[in-house]
Amino acid sequence: MMNRDEFLKKSFLLGLTATFANSTMASALMGGAAAEKTFNLDYAPHAGMFENHAGKDFIDQIKFMHDQGFRSIEDNGMMKRSAEEQSRIGDTLAKLGMTMGVFVVDKGGNGANSLAAGKAEYVEIFLKGCREAVNVAKRVNAKWVTVVPGDFERSLPIGIQTGHVIEALRRGADILAPHNITMVLEPLSDTPNLFLRHADQTHLICKAVNSPACKLLYDIYHMQRNEGNLIPTIDKCWDEIAYFQIGDTPGRKEPTTGEINYKNVLKHIHSKGYKGVMGMEHGNAFKGKEGEVSLIKAYREVDSFI
Incomplete structure (x- = not known):
């Protein structure tokens, strides 16, 4: 006959199993080896997001991401990595069936080196960055x-600035398009000094560049x-x-x-048929x-409503 202590112990373990079964949290906390199910949308973590579980090596982090059900990554600083490290990352993604x-684009007109000028x-500088980005x-x-x-x-009217940006981006698109690479223009909120800050403004520029690479x-x-x-702007x-x-x-968290x-x-976004990457830039x-477990749980929660 089971004594009281054994009963309580087994009840506690059964409760944990019921709570965490088939969850990403279970895998992260209990060290499960089996990969979790993929998400409905293609979320892409970045370097450092799971280093407490996976360690400092980005390759190990990518493998951990895959085990948690993620199928893409992103890495803003990829161009600053060595060619050898870039190749290692590419090989790892290919083996795991993951998307980059x-x-x-390094020095792509950011900050004071503005294309608007x-x-x-x-x-x-921008075009050189585009050529290097291809490699x-x-x-x-x-x-x-x-x-x-x-x-x-x-010092310039907004229309003149916009014309300058469109002309530069057309030249960049000519470099990227033959390699099936798309530059994605990002309106930002970091500072009011930025030229590109709104979605409709970016939409107009993309129309004017008129290239699948922009x-x-x-x-x-x-x-x-x-x-x-x-939602209406999207x-x-x-x-x-x-x-x-x-x-x-x-x-700027999860x-x-x-x-x-x-x-x-x-x-x-999912209902509109979007199949692309959702970068976790936070x-x-x-x-x-x-x-890290809390972050994964948050994505499981919002993704479950899709």
Whole structure:
């Protein structure tokens, strides 16, 4: 006959099993080896997001991401990695059947080197970045690169600035298009000094560039801060959107930690037939392994409404 202590112990373990069965949290906390089921949308974590579980090596982090059900990654700083490391990342993704999301075109007109200024030396920095990005993309099998035109040029009318940006982007698209690489333009909320800050403005520029190699990156975090009205704006800009990024606000952490109703937003994006990458461009709300488990749980929660 089972004594009281044994009964309580078994009851506790059964309770844990019932609570965590078939969940990502169970895998993370209990060290399960079996890969979790994939998500309904293709969420892409970045380097460092799960280093408490997987360690400092990005390759090990990618493998951990795969085990948790993620099937893509993104890495803004990919161009700053060595060619050898880029190849290792590309080989790992290929073996795991994972997709490489965006990386940022190095010196792509960011900050003071603004494409809006129309200066030849700034444009050449951008074009050089595009040429280098082609080589990096081949190593990691990437199809998207992030481009930000840079700061607003206060000495020029907005129409002239827009013309300068369109002309530079057309030249960049000519470099990328033959390699089936798409630059995705990202309107940002980091500072009012930036030239590109709104979705409709980016949509107009994509139309004017008129190339499959120039599309819109809709970062939900930035667009909530700059303009809100997320779902109607996504619908209006849909034909030029090629990539999404995620982050809640305030705080720029995972969904469910801020004001954005990600259950509805992600459900809407999925209902429109989006099959692309959803970059997880945000920090972890909580520290350590517990924070990483909490992050995964948040994505499981919002994804379950799709």
